[in-house]
Amino acid sequence: MSVTEQGLREKIESAIPGVYHIIVTDLSYGCGQSFDIVVVSNFFQGKNKLMRSRAVNKAVEEELQEIHAFSCKCYTEDEWSKIVV
Amino acid sequence: MFLSKFNPIRSCSPIFRSTNLLRHQSRMFLSTEIRKAIQDAIESAPVVLFMKGTPEFPKCGFSRATIGLLGNQGVDPVKFAAYNVLEDPELREGIKEFSEWPTIPQLYVNKEFVGGCDVITSMARSGELADLLEEAHALVPEEEETKDN
Numbered sequence: 001m002s003v004t005e006q007g008l009r010e011k012i013e014s015a016i017p018g019v020y021h022i023i024v025t026d027l028s029y030g031c032g033q034s035f036d037i038v039v040v041s042n043f044f045q046g047k048n049k050l051m052r053s054r055a056v057n058k059a060v061e062e063e064l065q066e067i068h069a070f071s072c073k074c075y076t077e078d079e080w081s082k083i084v085v
Numbered sequence: 086m087f088l089s090k091f092n093p094i095r096s097c098s099p100i101f102r103s104t105n106l107l108r109h110q111s112r113m114f115l116s117t118e119i120r121k122a123i124q125d126a127i128e129s130a131p132v133v134l135f136m137k138g139t140p141e142f143p144k145c146g147f148s149r150a151t152i153g154l155l156g157n158q159g160v161d162p163v164k165f166a167a168y169n170v171l172e173d174p175e176l177r178e179g180i181k182e183f184s185e186w187p188t189i190p191q192l193y194v195n196k197e198f199v200g201g202c203d204v205i206t207s208m209a210r211s212g213e214l215a216d217l218l219e220e221a222h223a224l225v226p227e228e229e230e231t232k233d234n
Contacts, residue, residue, distance in 0.1 A: 049204040057187055064187040069147070071203055 002032030003063045015059030017043045020077050027069070034069040040080040049074070119179045126176075127193045130166035131223045135180050136190040140167050147202035148190045154209045155192075164223040195221045 005024040013019050021040035028034040037056065044052045052074035057064065064070060075083065127133050132155065138144030140152050155165070170177035170189050177189070184191050184198050192199040194217055199205065208214040218224050 049207050050198070050200045053200065053204055054185070061187070069145075070188055071147075073203060073207070 003035070003066055004032060005035070008035060008037065008060055008063060011063065012037070012039055012056060012059050016041050016055060019043075021080065033067060035067060035071070037070070037072045038075070039072070040075045040077060042076050044074050045076050115179055115182050119175055120183065123176070123179055123183050126166070126168055127196050131164045131195055131221050132160055132166070132218070133193040134165070134167045134190055135170055135176070135193075136167055137169070137171050139169055144171060145189070147188070151190045151192065151202050151205055154205055154214070158209065158215055158218055159224045160218060161223060161225045164221075194218065194223065 005026050009022055009024045012022060012024075016039060019039060019041045021038070023036075023038040025036040026032065026034070027036055039056055043055070047055070053072055056072050056074060126135075134148075134151065134155065136143060136145075136148035136151065138148055143149035143152055152167075168176065170180060180189070180191060181187055186198065186201060188201050191201055192205055199217065200208070205214060208217070
């Protein structure tokens, strides 16, 4: 089974509490090798970037074994509201 | 342009020196020897990057971006070492387990794991990366830089 946007989204939503927004983009043209992810949750409040990424990495640990390229940005709701004005 | 700053780096930071030592190891999960070789690599300079390819010829967009960021920050080549994980499959897998981080590149500053490309990009934007490198005395001294210009 190759990795899908839907699969990653579900894994992250079940592992990270209070997900406000999540964007999973498959950049691989369908082969499931390259993903760009944005996760917005107040769970990231008070956590530095490394801790935030570690939380997401852990959620998609299995999938990461198969993915070649993986980019992940994590924001709190407040940080996110400043990005998407 | 700033990439050229890293040119002398390779001469003073040979690719993973312990390559031969590692090769004949049987495939165990992070043997003491591999762990030691990785630890030595991390301690070989104040700023250490595990990357795909070399600073001059990165073989992955994320590694390229990271090298670019470090160059932009003005990392002193003397304080920098890069290790090409493509040269050594055991380093490539070993460093992931060692850092508990699933992707390459991986940046270490003063023996502390900082993060991968996304973390470094966002730290560069917020100014945290500059502070970290400054604190580690890893930047090219101001006067020297102006002399170059």
